[in-house]
Amino acid sequence: MVGTSPSGDDLVHVLGTLANPHRMRILATLAGGRSYVSQLARTLGIGRALLQVHLRKLESAGLVTAQPELSPDGKAMKFYEVNPFAFHLTPRSISDAARTLSAAEAPQGREDHSR
């Protein structure tokens, strides 16, 4: 699984997701062991609403996985854990990714911006 080059769009998504202090801390915390939302919120000292948004982004980027579970005493809890990943960023890998960027994000210029 390692060594697979993500498409340009995916890479933009992943990088954009990682490029945020909160999400880095969340990832770092989860790397130390799985945890559930409220617990994480307490550990990180941030509100649940905010945390959930970030967790959702991390999940949509495929960096973490959610696992709904029922605690012994019947509470519905949502555990999260880190998905293993490895991205190598070099001018070369970025160039490769750039070639697979979707046209939608491209200016696909027919326009004359010359003057």
Added chain:
Amino acid sequence: MVGTSPSGDDLVHVLGTLANPHRMRILATLAGGRSYVSQLARTLGIGRALLQVHLRKLESAGLVTAQPELSPDGKAMKFYEVNPFAFHLTPRSISDAARTLSAAEAPQGREDHSR
């Protein structure tokens, strides 16, 4: 130089810079050889104003370098070239970086967000 772990803040900066289709394409183009602003704009099909903003971000993240030069016929031109770089992103490296995030960006919570 390879293998040096960037500080958390630097990493956020670099990742945020790379996480953009325009900047990826700019980097990809420059990886194929140095070029100057107007030329790049034509190649990419985007306006100069926009290009300059992105080039500035790439430069501030240390991914490219600007080289002002005087063309044979006296025109002042600004060439850009890619700086070699290599970042390895893994849960581990992200965790390490997260520990060096500046407090300013930290919620450093004393607050009670519990309810």
Added chain:
DNA sequence: GGCAGGTGCTAACATTTCTTGGCATGTGCC
């Protein structure tokens, strides 16, 4: 002078992302 081709800057608008607060739902327990 006037045109072509470089550079730079900035104000203003458009869009996206981030953050907060409030409210709704569910379970177990005293």
Added chain:
DNA sequence: GGCACATGCCAAGAAATGTTAGCACCTGCC
């Protein structure tokens, strides 16, 4: 019932980013 703790969602404001248009300046050349 009422409290503690868990989840979810959404509207709305704040802040950061992205984009465009326009103007200013310089040099060589016909």
